[in-house]
Amino acid sequence: MSDEKKILLVDDDPDFVDAVKSIVEGAGYAVDVAYDGKEALEILPASNPDIIILDVMMPEVNGHEACKRIKADPQFSHVPIILLTAVSSRVTSSTYTHRDMLESEAEDYIPKPVEPEVLLARIKDWL
Amino acid sequence: MRILVIDDEKVIRDGCQRALADQGYAIEKAESGHEGIERLEQSAYDIVLLDLMMPGLDGLSVLRWIRENRPAIQVIVITGFATVSKAVEAMKEGAFDFVGKPFTPDYIRLVVRRAAERQALQTETARLREERELDHLAIATEQSRLKTIFRCMEGAILVTDPKGIVVLHNPAAIDMLNLETDPVLGKHVSASILDGDAVAMIEEVVRKGVSTTREFVPGAVSRLYLRAHCAPVLAASGKIQGSVTVFEDITTDRKVDQLKSDFVAMVAHELRAPLAAIAQMIYAIRTSGDDAARRQHLLDRIGMRIDEHLQFIENLLSLSRLETGTVVLNLEPLVIDEILRQVVEVVRPRAQGKDITITLQPSASDWTVNADPDQIRVVFTNIIDNAIKYTLPGGNVRISTAGNGCLARIEVADSGIGIREEDLPHIFDRFFRVKGKATRGIAGSGLGLSLAKEVIEAHNGRIDVRSELDRGTTFTISLPLLDPPAE
Numbered sequence: 190m191s192d193e194k195k196i197l198l199v200d201d202d203p204d205f206v207d208a209v210k211s212i213v214e215g216a217g218y219a220v221d222v223a224y225d226g227k228e229a230l231e232i233l234p235a236s237n238p239d240i241i242i243l244d245v246m247m248p249e250v251n252g253h254e255a256c257k258r259i260k261a262d263p264q265f266s267h268v269p270i271i272l273l274t275a276v277s278s279r280v281t282s283s284t285y286t287h288r289d290m291l292e293s294e295a296e297d298y299i300p301k302p303v304e305p306e307v308l309l310a311r312i313k314d315w316l
Numbered sequence: 317m318r319i320l321v322i323d324d325e326k327v328i329r330d331g332c333q334r335a336l337a338d339q340g341y342a343i344e345k346a347e348s349g350h351e352g353i354e355r356l357e358q359s360a361y362d363i364v365l366l367d368l369m370m371p372g373l374d375g376l377s378v379l380r381w382i383r384e385n386r387p388a389i390q391v392i393v394i395t396g397f398a399t400v401s402k403a404v405e406a407m408k409e410g411a412f413d414f415v416g417k418p419f420t421p422d423y424i425r426l427v428v429r430r431a432a433e434r435q436a437l438q439t440e441t442a443r444l445r446e447e448r449e450l451d452h453l454a455i456a457t458e459q460s461r462l463k464t465i466f467r468c469m470e471g472a473i474l475v476t477d478p479k480g481i482v483v484l485h486n487p488a489a490i491d492m493l494n495l496e497t498d499p500v501l502g503k504h505v506s507a508s509i510l511d512g513d514a515v516a517m518i519e520e521v522v523r524k525g526v527s528t529t530r531e532f533v534p535g536a537v538s539r540l541y542l543r544a545h546c547a548p549v550l551a552a553s554g555k556i557q558g559s560v561t562v563f564e565d566i567t568t569d570r571k572v573d574q575l576k577s578d579f580v581a582m583v584a585h586e587l588r589a590p591l592a593a594i595a596q597m598i599y600a601i602r603t604s605g606d607d608a609a610r611r612q613h614l615l616d617r618i619g620m621r622i623d624e625h626l627q628f629i630e631n632l633l634s635l636s637r638l639e640t641g642t643v644v645l646n647l648e649p650l651v652i653d654e655i656l657r658q659v660v661e662v663v664r665p666r667a668q669g670k671d672i673t674i675t676l677q678p679s680a681s682d683w684t685v686n687a688d689p690d691q692i693r694v695v696f697t698n699i700i701d702n703a704i705k706y707t708l709p710g711g712n713v714r715i716s717t718a719g720n721g722c723l724a725r726i727e728v729a730d731s732g733i734g735i736r737e738e739d740l741p742h743i744f745d746r747f748f749r750v751k752g753k754a755t756r757g758i759a760g761s762g763l764g765l766s767l768a769k770e771v772i773e774a775h776n777g778r779i780d781v782r783s784e785l786d787r788g789t790t791f792t793i794s795l796p797l798l799d800p801p802a803e
Contacts, residue, residue, distance in 0.1 A: 204617050205593040208600035211610065215603045246585060275588045302595035305603045 194316055195219040197238035199229040199255070200273065201247045205301070209242070212305045213312070226250025230258060233265060240315055243295070245274040253293055260294040269315040272298035317432050318342045318360065322352035322378060323367035323394060328417070332365055335421035336428060349373025353381055361389055362435045363428060366411075368395045368402050376406060383410045388438065390431040394419075472563040475549075478522050478556050480505050480515075492563055494538045511536045514544065518559050521546045525556045534567070541567040582747050583632065586762070590625045594618050631763040634694070635746070638770045645688040645774060649798050652683045652717050652724055659696040660715065663704060671709040674700075677716040683724040685795045691771045698764035699728050699791050706755070706789065707732035722800035723777075726793040734785040743781065744769045768793075 196218050200206045203224070210220050221236040223229035227249040229241075241259065245252035252272055260266050272295045296315060299308065319341045321332045329345045336343055344359075346352040350373050352366070364382060368375035375393060382389055390412040395403040403414040412431050415424055466473065472489035476482055482500050489495060493509060500508040506515045514537050517530055527547040534541050546561040597614045604610045637643040653676075660676050667674040685692075703713040711731040718725050735743060735750060742748045747762040749755070772779045776796055783789040 202589060202593045204621060205596050207617070208593070208596040208614070211600045212603050215605070246589070275585070275592045301592035302599060305599050 193217065193219050194239040195221065195236065196312065197221050197223065197229065197233065197236050197241045199223045199226065199242065199247070199252070200244035201225055202244075205244075209303075209308070212308060216309050218312070226252060226255030229255055233259065233262075238268060240312060241268055241270045242312075243270055243272055244301075245272055256293055256295050269297070270295040271311060271315070273301050273303070274298060275301040317362045317435065318344070319363045319365065319428065320344050320346060320352065320355055320361045321365045322346045322349065322370075322375075323365070324348060324370045325367070328367065328394065331421070332424060335424045339425060339428070341428070341432075349375065349378045352378055356382065356386055356389075361386075363390045363392065363431045365415075365424075365428070366391055366393050368393050368406060369399060376402070376409065379406055379409050379411060388435075388442075390435050392427055392431055469562075471565070474505065474509075474518075474561045474563070475558060476505055476518060476522065476561075477558040480519055480522060480559075482508060483558065489563070492538060492540065492542070492565060509537060517544065517546055518561055521548050521559045521561075522556055524548075525550065531566070537563070540565050541570045579746075586628065586747060590621055590628075594621050594625075597621075628763060631767050635763060635767050635770060638767075638774060643691075643774075645691065647686045647688055649684050650687050650689055650692060652685060652726060652795075653679055655689065655692055656696060656715055656717070656726070659693060659700060663697065663700050666701070667704050667713065670704065670707070672704055672707050673712040674704070675712065675714050677714065679717040681719060683717050683719055684798045685724055685775075686798045687775050687795065692775075695768040695771050695793070696726075696728075698768050699793070702764060703728055703730035703732060703789070703791075706730065711788075719797065719801070720794070722797050723794045724797050726795070727790060728793075729788060729790040731788040734787055734789055735781070735783040736785055740781065740783060744779075 196213055198206060198209055198213070198220055199222070200209070201224050206222050206224070210222060214220055221232060221238060223232055225247045226243075229243070230250065243252045243255060247255075250258075252274075256270050256272065259268065259270065272293060297311060299311060317340075319336065321329050321343065323329050323332075323345075324347060326347075329347070333343050333345065341363075344355065344361075346355050349370050352364070353373070355361075356364070366375045366378055366382075375395075379391055379393065382391055391406075391410070393403055393406040393411045393414045394417060395406075395414055396417045400416070403411075403416070406414060412434065413427050415427055466486050469486055469488055472492035473484075473486045474482060474489055474493070475484035482503060482505055485495070485500065495508050505518050509515055511532065513530070514532060517528060521528060525548040527545070529543065529545050532542040532544065536542075537544075543564045543566045544561055545564070546559055548559055549557045551557050597618050601611055601614050604614070634643070656676055660674060664674055700713065700715065707713060707730045713728065713730045715729075716727050718727075733755070739748075739750050743750070744765050746766045749762040769779050772793055772795070778794050780792045780794075781789065782792075
């Protein structure tokens, strides 16, 4: 299908990636996966996704950093990004905070785990 | 008051006694200079009535003896009018007064009363002097005590007068407050402390006379995190005489607080992330339709992740118990090979499932250590499990034990993926996990090795690792032998 939309899914937990992948594939999307921010940036040109689902807490290059770099790239700055996070606003300290989410350039963010209906509805909204 | 009358004439002795009898004095008598000195040596007297003209030892000699040996005694000399010059000589020698013979009882009473008053005054003076000396001593001791406390105080102490001029500081202040070596005494506090807030704090305390406590971040007053207690010095009248500021270094407290909250944040993430994956897999089952194989795969992964998670919580609790010292090691003689055999039996199915050969090489001797069997079993399980996890199918894990001096050395060697050199120093850190393509999909808490290290160190042993990327990793555990071989 030429009008099949493609999702780039980035998360460091393979089981989580596997589960989300099967949910969105079941809804008819094509999926490319990356397991950290660095890998996501590497495969971005070849993948050329319509939307990016990006976990925040990842090794190497974290989600916020990856998001910033994608938004700084004129070729991909228009691609909507949904940040995924298991971080609640109560966790402060040296991890990521609610404020980071609000200041991020990402179009949307969803807490993990995410119900299939919610996830698919949000993806549809941005495409 | 005790009075001694020394006279060779009985009439005079009795006359004196009669005249003074009802005056409240205790009166004793001596018939000669010799007898007088004998009595003076034996008992204490306040006043001596002394005849100058006596056969044998004369009065002047007795007077000189008294001045030399009993200087506190008041001496009144008794003398005939013919020998007034003698009396004058006696006065020069230190007699208090003289009485000429014959004398009236009133007169002698008067002279003796004056002597008694003077004696009482002298006693009181001596007592006061002694008291003052004791007070001085007590004050000096107190001062020395305070000075020692002041010098030994770990905190920095800065004392100012009411104008904020530094009048005193302890040695710790030089270091803690980065005081210039140029003397700070006699100058305004703003010359030694550059931070405006700290100076304002001290100025406010000397102005208002109210204590205050403030904290200063590194870079304000000095490179340290400081807590300052500033209090006014008040006179008895309530007037403000100056200020005392004690600076306390709380850098370590702050660092510990930071470490603690970082740790809590990390634990929170490690507790939540696997649950998010498990929940997401459950959602995936819901959307998996009638794909039974897919469903089974997800269920298997969920089961595995739950087991891993329980193990993580178990490890976390064990680590915490070990660190707070609330764990009691139940030490008993353990034959290492026996424990290893039990552990290998438990993990063998996992190794076979990945087509990994696991071999326990029989050792030359039954190496025995004094250890807690449950704890040691956890250590061996964690290490051997890791070896299986990080070895590709078709590889092998070799376990062996040998004696080395007074240590038993257990080696767990695998033909696995190895550990990068830059990761090696961190593998015993809490929550550290080697991340990359090769380790993707290998579940783990990042606590197994931290726990192993803590347990082995609690047994006075050590754990070492060497590794070559793509070739394999060898962990070596050394534990003290129960019966080391004789040298």
